[in-house]
Every structure is written in structure tokens, then in C-alpha cells.
Amino acid sequence: MKRRQKILLARITLAAVLFAVGLFLDGWWKAGFLLAAWLTVGYDIVWSALRNILRGQIFDEKFLMTLATVCALAMQDWGEAAAVMVLFQVGELFEQLAVERSRRSISALMDIRPDFATVLRDGEEVVTEPEEVQIGDILLVRAGERIAVDGVVVEGESSLDTAKVTGEAMPVDVGAGSKVVSGSVNLSGVLKIRAESAYAQSTVARILTLVESAAEQKASAERMITKFARYYTPSVIGAAVLLAAIPPLCFGQPFTEWLTRALTFLVISCPCALVISVPLSFFSGMGAAAKLGVVVKGGVALEQLAQTKTMVFDKTGTLTQGAFSVRNIDCVRGTETELLHIAALCEQYSNHPVAQAVRDAYPNPVGTAENIQELAGRGITAKVDGKKAAVGNRALMESLGIVPTELNRVGTVLHVAHGGVYLGAIVVADSLRENAARTLTALHDQGIDRTVMLTGDNARAAEYYAKQCGVTEYRAQLLPQDKVAELEKLLQARQKGEKVAFVGDGVNDAPVLTAADVGIAMGGVGSDAAVEAADVVLLNDDFSKLPRLLRLAKRTCRIAKQNIVFALLVKAVCMFLGALGYAPMWLAIFADVGVAVLAILNALRAMHEAKS
Numbered sequence: 001m002k003r004r005q006k007i008l009l010a011r012i013t014l015a016a017v018l019f020a021v022g023l024f025l026d027g028w029w030k031a032g033f034l035l036a037a038w039l040t041v042g043y044d045i046v047w048s049a050l051r052n053i054l055r056g057q058i059f060d061e062k063f064l065m066t067l068a069t070v071c072a073l074a075m076q077d078w079g080e081a082a083a084v085m086v087l088f089q090v091g092e093l094f095e096q097l098a099v100e101r102s103r104r105s106i107s108a109l110m111d112i113r114p115d116f117a118t119v120l121r122d123g124e125e126v127v128t129e130p131e132e133v134q135i136g137d138i139l140l141v142r143a144g145e146r147i148a149v150d151g152v153v154v155e156g157e158s159s160l161d162t163a164k165v166t167g168e169a170m171p172v173d174v175g176a177g178s179k180v181v182s183g184s185v186n187l188s189g190v191l192k193i194r195a196e197s198a199y200a201q202s203t204v205a206r207i208l209t210l211v212e213s214a215a216e217q218k219a220s221a222e223r224m225i226t227k228f229a230r231y232y233t234p235s236v237i238g239a240a241v242l243l244a245a246i247p248p249l250c251f252g253q254p255f256t257e258w259l260t261r262a263l264t265f266l267v268i269s270c271p272c273a274l275v276i277s278v279p280l281s282f283f284s285g286m287g288a289a290a291k292l293g294v295v296v297k298g299g300v301a302l303e304q305l306a307q308t309k310t311m312v313f314d315k316t317g318t319l320t321q322g323a324f325s326v327r328n329i330d331c332v333r334g335t336e337t338e339l340l341h342i343a344a345l346c347e348q349y350s351n352h353p354v355a356q357a358v359r360d361a362y363p364n365p366v367g368t369a370e371n372i373q374e375l376a377g378r379g380i381t382a383k384v385d386g387k388k389a390a391v392g393n394r395a396l397m398e399s400l401g402i403v404p405t406e407l408n409r410v411g412t413v414l415h416v417a418h419g420g421v422y423l424g425a426i427v428v429a430d431s432l433r434e435n436a437a438r439t440l441t442a443l444h445d446q447g448i449d450r451t452v453m454l455t456g457d458n459a460r461a462a463e464y465y466a467k468q469c470g471v472t473e474y475r476a477q478l479l480p481q482d483k484v485a486e487l488e489k490l491l492q493a494r495q496k497g498e499k500v501a502f503v504g505d506g507v508n509d510a511p512v513l514t515a516a517d518v519g520i521a522m523g524g525v526g527s528d529a530a531v532e533a534a535d536v537v538l539l540n541d542d543f544s545k546l547p548r549l550l551r552l553a554k555r556t557c558r559i560a561k562q563n564i565v566f567a568l569l570v571k572a573v574c575m576f577l578g579a580l581g582y583a584p585m586w587l588a589i590f591a592d593v594g595v596a597v598l599a600i601l602n603a604l605r606a607m608h609e610a611k612s
Helices: 003-023 027-054 061-074 078-112 203-212 220-251 255-269 272-291 299-306 315-319 336-346 353-361 394-399 436-445 459-469 480-493 507-515 528-533 543-579 585-611
Strands: 117-121 124-128 138-141 151-155 158-161 172-174 191-195 294-296 308-314 320-331 369-375 379-384 387-392 412-418 421-432 450-454 473-475 499-504 518-522 536-538
Touching: 003 027, 003 078, 027 061, 027 078, 061 078, 061 255, 078 585, 220 255, 255 543, 272 294, 272 299, 272 543, 272 585, 299 308, 299 499, 299 518, 299 543, 308 315, 308 480, 308 507, 315 320, 315 421, 315 450, 315 459, 315 499, 320 336, 320 353, 336 353, 336 369, 336 379, 336 387, 336 412, 336 421, 353 412, 353 421, 379 412, 387 394, 394 412, 421 459, 436 450, 436 459, 436 543, 450 459, 450 480, 459 473, 473 480, 480 499, 480 507, 499 507, 507 518, 507 528, 536 543, 543 585
Parallel strands: 308 450, 308 499, 450 473, 499 518, 518 536
Antiparallel strands: 117 124, 117 138, 138 191, 151 191, 158 172, 294 536, 320 421, 369 379, 379 387, 387 412, 412 421
């Protein structure tokens, strides 16, 4: 409990004591104690109402509370005025505690900011601000310290706590050559890390920017409450004035009785439950998402995700791991080892991902390759053991007068020849994510009617991956602009009230992420452009969290709607009873606070979705 909440609790306690003592006194002593109770707990409400009036913001719940209790005091209903204000402040305290609880999981992400960085310069340790770290600096990170910027370990071994960055509780073991992300905590050994980014472009800085702006986008339910209050408050004040005036003036009824009914009507009309619980529902939902390692940029993203019926996926890096590896080796002459050896020597200086896959399969080839030539779009030629070697596609082989084997396999086929003799082929391909098929099945079970894969691969590869992961449709051989065009077709084909989400990870996915109703970026350590364009960011690349996130979004929206219906229904009944004189003011306030408390408790249920 924060200091201001402790102060409010102390004021409520003191006011309750004064109120209780006042009930046992008579005359001016009674009035004095009850008035003191009202002032103790209500002075800030009255002051806030007066200040808002001066600013032109008249019709809010504090104005209604002040108006009702001041009129009660004017009628010398001291006890009623004090009880009303005490109950109202109890509701305010409960609201603050509820909001604080739901805020914790989001604000926990804010603790990932490193306080300092230790940089090695000229052999000496220099403690500096994270913003002062430059790319290429060597950082010294001891046990218990937080890594300041993204980098690569150059010396040392340790385990890192990445829970607040990725949402994963299991420590990550790192050593020389391991990539590390800022915001992680070094748990054991001493690490030397080469900075690969400035602080402003680091993972931790990007996450903090996302979190700080997370509450800016309001869902339509939240916007409805704001618009509703603009018309609702003047309407109920007008109705209260008519209720107080018409029966005495037109029908000779007692003025005091109808004024009391009008004031009770006003107090009951305070839309506390709506104003508090609906935004809190979405805030709780975002808090639950944060526990999963997911940053949701506002309630509107949760709301639209809940309405999603079509989910579109980029293939590489989203449905697949985005890392190439050797899948098959087809030998025509010699052995697999000989074939890989020739290919690895030729590919040893290439930066292409396919070349890296070959080097990973045969990491330390013995010998040298001379006169290496990289032929764009075809492959590589070189001189190995005094003979010409070639590694590449069919066009390269045919240009050398070599007829390669026809292979019907998914992936990139590298034909290998040496000394004019065809040795065979290496098939390099991406691997499907381990949980892709299971995740797609879970999404279909959650009400996603249509899943579509977009890829730049050829139709045969696209069909293979689509069958493996279980998407209902696929589009192949697409350029980045083609992906946007395909998404626009899906947006036009959707039914009213249905949304289309896109899940991607790369720079070329940014336009599609922006065009979709809900853009979901895979990985807080991925592309800056994708993270910036997305509405939802999965910080740790965990594809399997999508069904849980979808369930959370639906649950959050369902809770918000429940609160709207419940609050309006109870309000309508209580206002009707108050107008007829069947609800005294203190009971009306108790009912109002009770409705708010129940709505808040209901809103907080969204916080527990992360545990299910």
C-alpha cells in the first residue's frame, strides 16, 4: 500500500470513529462530531469538485457527491452526510488498491532498466550511464548486475535471468559467442560483453517505450463510457431538478421530502462502477498479458483481438524457425562427407544463410579453396585440390556442361561438382517451429475460422509447410507489397464486426502489420520496424502463447461487457426506488459502492488468466 493510500485509510478510520462517537451524542456536540467526520474524509472531494467547476468540468461524480452531502447538511441530516462521504471514500480506496494491483505486472516490466554500465577502457573499469555506451565497447557484468545494452559475450560463462524481458522463468546459459539482451540479470559468473547496439536501440529501451504507451489506445467500450458520461450526468441532474420541483409545485407535495428523494436519486446516479471497472478490465487484461511476456499496446488491441476470426501468418521466422539447416544429402559419386567437404570449402567466405547452413553441417573443412567466385543468383565456383569445384543451382551446373540430378524436394537445392564430375546435391531448408501445428489447432479451437500463410517461397514449398502446420490456406511467391495486397483482400472479405490479425517478425512484415486490424510482432529482440508497427509484441518469440492471448482478450472483453450491463441494470433499479422514496441516501451510497466493488472484483478476474 502506497503512502497516499495509507493516508486515505487513516482519514477513513478517523472519520468512522468521529461518526460513531457522534451517533451517541446530542445537540451541537452531535452536529460537531458528524460535521468533523464529513470534513475529515470529504474535504478533498469538495475541493476537487470546486476546482473542476472553475475549469468548466462540472458534471462528475465528485460534483454529485458534494452537491448531495452539502444539501443534506443544509437540511441538518449530519449523520447521513457523513455516512455518504465515508462510504464514497471507502469505494475510492478500494478502487486505488485494485488499480495498483493490476498495474503491478505491467510496471514490473519497468524494473528492467539498468542503472549503470561498467565499460572497460584502456584496461580500466569506467562506470557510466547506459546511454553513454557505444557500439563496440566491452562491458564488464558481474553477478547480480543487469546487462545495459544488447551484445555478444566475448569472455566468461554464466546464467542469465531473462524473466522480465521475455517472460521465461528458466535461466539461460551463455558463454563466448552467445548473444545477450539488455535488461537480463547476470546470475553467477563474470561476463565481458561487446556492445552491439546503443542503449536507445536496445531491447530494454524498446520494451520500456512500448509499456509507457500501452494505455494510450482505448477500446471502444472505454470510449463509450467517456461519451456516455458527457450526456448522462447533465441528464440525471436535470431529472433530479424536475423530481425536486414538479411534485411540490404542481401537486402540493412536501418540498423537503421530494428534495431528499432528488438528492438520493443524484447520489445513486454516480456512474462509479462504470467509470472505474471498464477501464480497469482492460488494464487488468494488459497486466495479465505482461505476465505472459506479451506487451499489448492498449485496450483497443485486446478488443480487436477478441473479435478476430482470420489470422494471417508470415512463414519464415513465424511458422518456421527462420534458421536454415542441411536436410538431405543425395550422393551420386563418393561419400556424403566428401560432398559436404567440397561444398564447405567453397562456401567458407559467403555470408548467405544457405552457405552458413553448409558450414554448420561441416564446420572445420581441411584444405583451402582458391579463386573463389560468387556468381549472383547461381552459386560459387572455386579451385579445390587443383580442380575446379562448383556449388550452386541447376543453371550453374548447366553452364559448366554438367547435367545434375532432378530432385523433387522442399528447400534450396545445392548441386555440387568437382573436376567436371557431378557429385550430388545438398538440400538446405528451414524447419517448422516445434509447436506450430499444435498452436494452429488450438487457435482453430478458440474460434479462428481462417488461417492463412503468406510466403515468398515457391508453391511446392508453401504447400509442404502449410500441410505440416495445418493452416487452412496459403499464398506463395509473394513480394512484400504482394503480402499487403493479399491482406487487403482478406480485410475486404471479412464479415461485419470480424477482425483480421497478422503475425510476423521481419522488416518486410512492417507494412502488413500496420495494415492489419491487429498486428502481432514475434520477438521483442527482432526487427525494430516490426515492433514499432505492431499492436501486440510477443517478447520471447513464443508462438504457442497466441491461443492463451486470444483467450485472455475474449475474457477481458466479456468481463467489461458484464460490468457495463450489471452496473446499468442495478443503477436503473436503484434510481427508480430512490425516486419513489424507498431508498434512503446512506443505503443508496452503500448500494453504489457495493456495485463498484463487485464490478472491480469482476474486472480483476482478468488478471488471473495468465495462470490458466
